Amino acid sequence: MEFKYFDIQGVVEVLPRVFGDARGAFFESFSAQKMTEAGIVGDWVQDNQSRSDRGVVRGLHFQKPPFAQAKLVRVAQGRALDVIVDIRKDSPTYGQHVMVELDAQRYNMLYVPVGFAHGFTALEDNTLFLYKCTNYYAPQSEGGLLWNDPALGIKWGVENATVSAKDQVLPTLAQLESPF
Ligand SMILES: Cc1cn([C@H]2C[C@H](O)[C@@H](COP(=O)(O)OP(=O)(O)O[C@H]3O[C@@H](C)C(=O)[C@@H](O)[C@H]3O)O2)c(=O)[nH]c1=O
Numbered sequence: 001m002e003f004k005y006f007d008i009q010g011v012v013e014v015l016p017r018v019f020g021d022a023r024g025a026f027f028e029s030f031s032a033q034k035m036t037e038a039g040i041v042g043d044w045v046q047d048n049q050s051r052s053d054r055g056v057v058r059g060l061h062f063q064k065p066p067f068a069q070a071k072l073v074r075v076a077q078g079r080a081l082d083v084i085v086d087i088r089k090d091s092p093t094y095g096q097h098v099m100v101e102l103d104a105q106r107y108n109m110l111y112v113p114v115g116f117a118h119g120f121t122a123l124e125d126n127t128l129f130l131y132k133c134t135n136y137y138a139p140q141s142e143g144g145l146l147w148n149d150p151a152l153g154i155k156w157g158v159e160n161a162t163v164s165a166k167d168q169v170l171p172t173l174a175q176l177e178s179p180f
Pocket of ligand 1: 048050058059060061062118119120136137164
């Protein structure tokens with residue numbers, strides 16, 4: 001398992017060792033020991049899975065304290081462009097984003113620390129998106145950021161995105177009152 005770090009502090013990409021053989025493939029999708037040493041910390045309490053067709057954009061989402069969540073995200077089938085935006089008010093990289101393509105060949109993962117808005121677009125039909133969370137779902141604490149806010153400068157990689165009604169009315173970065 002290898003780890004890659006970014007200019008935005010706290011963000012880690014996990015590159016697992018994938019063992020391929022005549023039967024298929026095997027990799028460790030979670031290791032508390034290896035990941036904690038690499039800075040991927042949290043008491044993981046909930047796993048989620050969604051399925052999306054090509055062009056679906058989900059995000060950008062976060063939960064407010066005291067129900068804030070760190071996430072460890074990956075794709076089990078298909079391909080996704082994963083995006084996280086730093087919304088930590090005191091961060092020198094506030095408003096900046098990291099974008100990582102996640103796929104079901106490398107089985108790479110992204111660690112999303114608390115204080116980030118998270119979203120992704122599915123690049124293939126039937127993309128299965130899996131993630132661990134450090135806090136339970138708390139709908140009253142949901143927050144978000146408008147996915148296509150020009151101030152974010154995110155290139156989502158698809159035209160005619162499919163976006164939920166809820167996600168179309170999220171605040172822009174300028175309108176956001178970040179709870180972090
Ligand atoms: C996130 C979530 C949703 N739900 C329900 C609420 C709703 O009826 C249905 C679909 O919810 P949403 O539209 O919010 O699903 P979705 O847009 O996929 O939300 C997810 O987006 C990605 C980008 C994230 O980062 C996640 O944390 C989460 O916010 O599932 C749960 O029961 N538990 C959960 O943890």
